[in-house]
Amino acid sequence: MLAPLAALLALTALSLAAPSPPYPRLPRQGAAASCTRALLRANSEIYLAAQTAGNPGLLTALAAPNFTYTEDAVARDIKKGALATALVLAHNRTIIDTTQCATYTEIISTGAQTQRVIGTQLRYDATGKWLVKAETLVTKEGDWAFNATQTYGYAAREDGLWDEIASAAQDRRAVIQAAGDAYLDLFNNASVVVPWGTPCHRLEGGWYTGNGSATDSCNVGVPSGVPITNRRYVVDEVLGTVDAFVTFGSRPDSHEFRVEGGKIRFVHTLTVMRNVTG
Ligand SMILES: *[C@@H]1O[C@H](CO)[C@@H](O)[C@H](O)[C@H]1NC(C)=O
Ligand SMILES: *[C@@H]1O[C@H](CO)[C@@H](O)[C@H](O)[C@H]1NC(C)=O
Ligand SMILES: *[C@@H]1O[C@H](CO)[C@@H](O)[C@H](O)[C@H]1NC(C)=O
Ligand SMILES: *[C@@H]1O[C@H](CO)[C@@H](O)[C@H](O)[C@H]1NC(C)=O
Ligand SMILES: *[C@@H]1O[C@H](CO)[C@@H](O)[C@H](O)[C@H]1NC(C)=O
Numbered sequence: 484m485l486a487p488l489a490a491l492l493a494l495t496a497l498s499l500a501a502p503s504p505p506y507p508r509l510p511r512q513g514a515a516a517s518c519t520r521a522l523l524r525a526n527s528e529i530y531l532a533a534q535t536a537g538n539p540g541l542l543t544a545l546a547a548p549n550f551t552y553t554e555d556a557v558a559r560d561i562k563k564g565a566l567a568t569a570l571v572l573a574h575n576r577t578i579i580d581t582t583q584c585a586t587y588t589e590i591i592s593t594g595a596q597t598q599r600v601i602g603t604q605l606r607y608d609a610t611g612k613w614l615v616k617a618e619t620l621v622t623k624e625g626d627w628a629f630n631a632t633q634t635y636g637y638a639a640r641e642d643g644l645w646d647e648i649a650s651a652a653q654d655r656r657a658v659i660q661a662a663g664d665a666y667l668d669l670f671n672n673a674s675v676v677v678p679w680g681t682p683c684h685r686l687e688g689g690w691y692t693g694n695g696s697a698t699d700s701c702n703v704g705v706p707s708g709v710p711i712t713n714r715r716y717v718v719d720e721v722l723g724t725v726d727a728f729v730t731f732g733s734r735p736d737s738h739e740f741r742v743e744g745g746k747i748r749f750v751h752t753l754t755v756m757r758n759v760t761g
Contacts, residue, residue, distance in 0.1 A: 518584035518611035527577040527586045537569030547613035554619050556735035556759045565621045570597050573635045578719035584611050587717040587726035591635045598631035602737040602753045620737050620753050627754035628688025637691040648723045656718045662747050663725040663740040670709040680746030687752040733758040
């Protein structure tokens with residue numbers, strides 16, 4: 484056994500080797516899991532504040548020592564990434580997954596110099612306090628059907644249509660995820676039965692399906708022969724929504740589905756026009 488002084492020195496050496504601020508200390512062992520909706524909501528507001536201020540440090544204050552960050556499916560230094568550019572947000576919506584302790588946030592900025600539509604998945608440890616992984620897709624001029632003004636115009640039409648679902652009417656998470664999976668599977672298997680809801684709208688970049696009639700359908704065709712792989716989900720039963728970050732053929736992509744009574748009512752997609760490598 485080490486003498487007390489040696490033990491103290493050993494501890495000091497350990498703490499010197501630990502990551503420097505802003506990384507926090509690890510949570511106490513045995514700390515009760517506390518990954519609540521309220522905490523994840525508060526964390527997502529920190530993310531939005533970081534993006535609004537152009538200050539990644541607001542978010543990295545939550546980062547665990549093993550935190551990883553990717554942007555458009557490439558590992559990057561978060562301090563030099565999208566969060567470093569201050570954005571005025573025309574729109575933001577967050578879904579919350581207390582089972583996985585994760586969130587997905589969609590934001591639209593229509594600023595003259597900073598037109599962006601961004602999707603971000605944030606994953607925390609079991610306490611919900613320490614951010615372990617952030618993945619973001621940043622679409623801009625040149626990406627699939629990109630036009631932030633149009634995306635915002637269509638997204639704004641859906642105000643009030645992605646709200647909380649009364650608990651008795653909520654689908655189980657497996658049902659919500661299966662609806663999204665069926666849609667994603669359709670791109671590589673025309674026999675898949677997709678639970679289409681009606682009316683249904685697809686917002687893909689600045690492109691929108693439907694004309695506002697009660698019969699608007701999302702079943703208006705998808706490309707075939709496109710495997711959609713490497714799916715990372717965030718599922719929110721309260722909002723009836725699943726987001727999947729995927730490799731769409733070869734591209735980094737997000738598909739977000741609003742599901743009601745097991746059926747798909749809205750789809751929002753982001754596709755970055757570069758190939759996923761590695
Ligand atoms: C996010 O959207 C809500 C309305 O849904 C709004 O009240 C809030 O101010 C927005 N946050 C930011 C940072 O723009
Ligand atoms: C990363 O850090 C978090 C928080 O300390 C911990 O819960 C998690 O197990 C770590 N993950 C890995 C892969 O080490
Ligand atoms: C985006 O869409 C708006 C509204 O339809 C249009 O006025 C504008 O020219 C488009 N911008 C680009 C860069 O295509
Ligand atoms: C395609 O989907 C159908 C219907 O779900 C299924 O029976 C079939 O096995 C799928 N084919 C492949 C190659 O996965
Ligand atoms: C909407 O589109 C459908 C299908 O193309 C068409 O049958 C219907 O007449 C259109 N409704 C309106 C109000 O434009």
